[in-house]
Amino acid sequence: MGIEALFEQLCVLLEEAELSLSDLFLNADSGFNSQQLRLACQHRQLETNIALNRHCGLSSASRLPYFDEEWYKRRSVIEQATSWLDSFKTLLVRYESCVEIWVSFHWLAFVVLFLRKIER
Structure with a gap:
């Protein structure tokens, strides 16, 4: 396609x-x-x-x-955010069959990335 x-x-x-x-x-x-x-x-x-x-x-x-x-x-800002998400193995390949859990893992990743950012 x-x-x-x-x-x-x-x-x-x-x-x-x-x-x-x-x-x-x-x-x-x-x-x-x-x-x-x-x-x-x-x-x-x-x-x-x-x-x-x-x-x-x-x-x-x-x-x-x-x-x-x-x-x-x-555009590099978006690409950098995407590569940060790729560092979470659970998100790299969708193992979850339940959409709600998969989305929740994304929210957890966003929180972790945010906490890393404000820690500096």
């Missing part, structure tokens, strides 16, 4: 939860640089800030999309 199909599934889930996607932005690295994903975001009125993939050739006639370097730097 391609990134566009997964993106579509995510959008449907968010819309079912009555969360508006318009006027939000997607801040992603060059691995997500595809014309199809950019069009899917445009269709849902999401702004994109996706780094250009140097391995994907751009014709001289193609217009480069807007890219904000400062927004792009902020």
Whole structure:
């Protein structure tokens, strides 16, 4: 399944939860640089800030999309939080069959990370 199909599934889930996607932005690295994903975001009125993939050739006639370097730097905060969560083996692979327990483990991890942060 391609990134566009997964993106579509995510959008449907968010819309079912009555969360508006318009006027939000997607801040992603060059691995997500595809014309199809950019069009899917445009269709849902999401702004994109996706780094250009140097391995994907751009014709001289193609217009480069807007890219904000400062927004792009902020994406590392999310990636760092995700990697912190990956340090908890219980969360890395979902062993729990009960959703409530799985979510509770996430809350415990957030508390541990927060306590580590304020301890400094």
